[in-house]
Amino acid sequence: MGQQKTVWDNPAEVIRHLAPEHPVMVFAPTVLQDRARQFIQGFPGLVTYAVKSNPDEVVIQNLVAAGIQGFDVASPFEIDLIGRMAPHAARHYHNPVRARSEIAHGVAQGIRAWSVDSRSELDKLFDQVPTEVDGKGVEISPRFKLPVLGAAYDFGSKFGASPELAAELLAEVARRGYVPSLTFHPGTQCTDPIAWESYIRVSKDICDMAGVRAVRLNVGGGFPSHRVVGVEPDLTSIFQEIADTTTEMFGTDAPALVCEPGRGVVADAYALITRVKGVRDGGHVFLNDGVYGGLAELPIIGNIDRIEVLTPQGHPRAGDHGGRVIFGPTCDSVDRLPGELSLPEDVAEGDFVIFHGAGAYSTVTNTRFNGFGAMSHATVMALS
Numbered sequence: 001m002g003q004q005k006t007v008w009d010n011p012a013e014v015i016r017h018l019a020p021e022h023p024v025m026v027f028a029p030t031v032l033q034d035r036a037r038q039f040i041q042g043f044p045g046l047v048t049y050a051v052k053s054n055p056d057e058v059v060i061q062n063l064v065a066a067g068i069q070g071f072d073v074a075s076p077f078e079i080d081l082i083g084r085m086a087p088h089a090a091r092h093y094h095n096p097v098r099a100r101s102e103i104a105h106g107v108a109q110g111i112r113a114w115s116v117d118s119r120s121e122l123d124k125l126f127d128q129v130p131t132e133v134d135g136k137g138v139e140i141s142p143r144f145k146l147p148v149l150g151a152a153y154d155f156g157s158k159f160g161a162s163p164e165l166a167a168e169l170l171a172e173v174a175r176r177g178y179v180p181s182l183t184f185h186p187g188t189q190c191t192d193p194i195a196w197e198s199y200i201r202v203s204k205d206i207c208d209m210a211g212v213r214a215v216r217l218n219v220g221g222g223f224p225s226h227r228v229v230g231v232e233p234d235l236t237s238i239f240q241e242i243a244d245t246t247t248e249m250f251g252t253d254a255p256a257l258v259c260e261p262g263r264g265v266v267a268d269a270y271a272l273i274t275r276v277k278g279v280r281d282g283g284h285v286f287l288n289d290g291v292y293g294g295l296a297e298l299p300i301i302g303n304i305d306r307i308e309v310l311t312p313q314g315h316p317r318a319g320d321h322g323g324r325v326i327f328g329p330t331c332d333s334v335d336r337l338p339g340e341l342s343l344p345e346d347v348a349e350g351d352f353v354i355f356h357g358a359g360a361y362s363t364v365t366n367t368r369f370n371g372f373g374a375m376s377h378a379t380v381m382a383l384s
């Protein structure tokens with residue numbers, strides 16, 4: 001994955017100058033920093049970035065420059081990456097199931113915040129994690145789940161205790177002398193603030209059941225990016241709903257809030273440039289990237305329809321739009337975008353298709369399956 005040294009004006013300039021044969025991830029640092037500041041200024045608590053959504057070093061650097069002071073890390077690799085690139089930032093090790101060797105790595109790295117969703121994993125933490133690091137308390141946050149509401153897919157199917165179990169875990173954490181906190185993750189691409197509201201209400205019930213005041217409440221990630229034309233993420237309403245519900249439920253004694261957005265911070269800072277390899281007998285469009293590359297997520301959470309089609313000379317195609325079946329480059333029949341995408345009728349071999357808002361769960365999940373996936377990177381001043 002080569003990094004272009006030049007900073008281009010926008011994706012169209014990249015296309016005109018390079019006519020790239022392989023997919024290019026185009027990154028706009030100013031867009032990332034603006035979005036990070038929108039979170040820092042608008043969210044009523046600490047903003048930590050979920051590294052798994054895009055761990056590229058330029059992303060981490062720009063987030064630190066924008067003032068991000070915490071990171072949600074899930075593996076020894078991510079712990080070390082942030083330890084190296086943001087040595088003063090908080091690292092929350094929020095992967096509820098860890099090998100003992102991974103726990104030992106976190107302890108050695110001075111991790112002070114852990115999540116958990118089962119008794120067996122809590123016992124492993126009790127065995128290995130001290131209650132204090134450098135004179136400061138170590139936090140353990142039971143993670144709970146509710147039936148999915150308003151998310152693009154259900155995170156609760158893998159992680160999260162029932163509220164009853166979370167209350168038992170919370171009481172046990174407090175009894176053992178750790179800092180008791182709570183966490184949840186409402187799902188991903190949650191466009192409706194209701195996804196957070198019900199979780200915050202139940203977190204109060206969990207504290208009451210446990211007879212414990214949670215020191216912090218981490219409201220997870222799930223903040224939406226701009227994937228669909230005309231459906232702009234409304235972060236302000238979500239932040240307001242989180243603040244209002246927390247005050248309503250907990251009053252003046254509310255836990256300090258934390259969030260851990262991935263997609264909502266990084267997705268809209270990138271566009272993916274792909275190229276049309278062929279239009280088969282006037283119908284199906286074959287791109288040089290697909291579900292084994294930068295578009296890996298689309299079959300799971302739906303198409304990105306913020307798309308531009310440019311001619312090989314870099315001019316926009318302006319024909320009427322019609323539905324097209326889109327295939328990726330590999331010989332695997334799964335390598336197809338869901339349903340149909342609306343493209344200009346005059347789309348042709350050699351054209352470039354730009355997918356906007358493509359920065360999350362894309363650079364990091366790109367594979368070399370079937371010899372494709374030679375993705376490169378370019379930096380731009382702006383995305384349009």
Ligand SMILES: *Cc1c(COP(=O)(O)O)cnc(C)c1O
Nearest residue numbers: 050188221222223260261262263
């Ligand atoms: C993946 C993940 C996130 C980020 O989710 P987004 O939907 O990208 O915001 C936050 N917290 C945890 C624990 C996660 O696993």
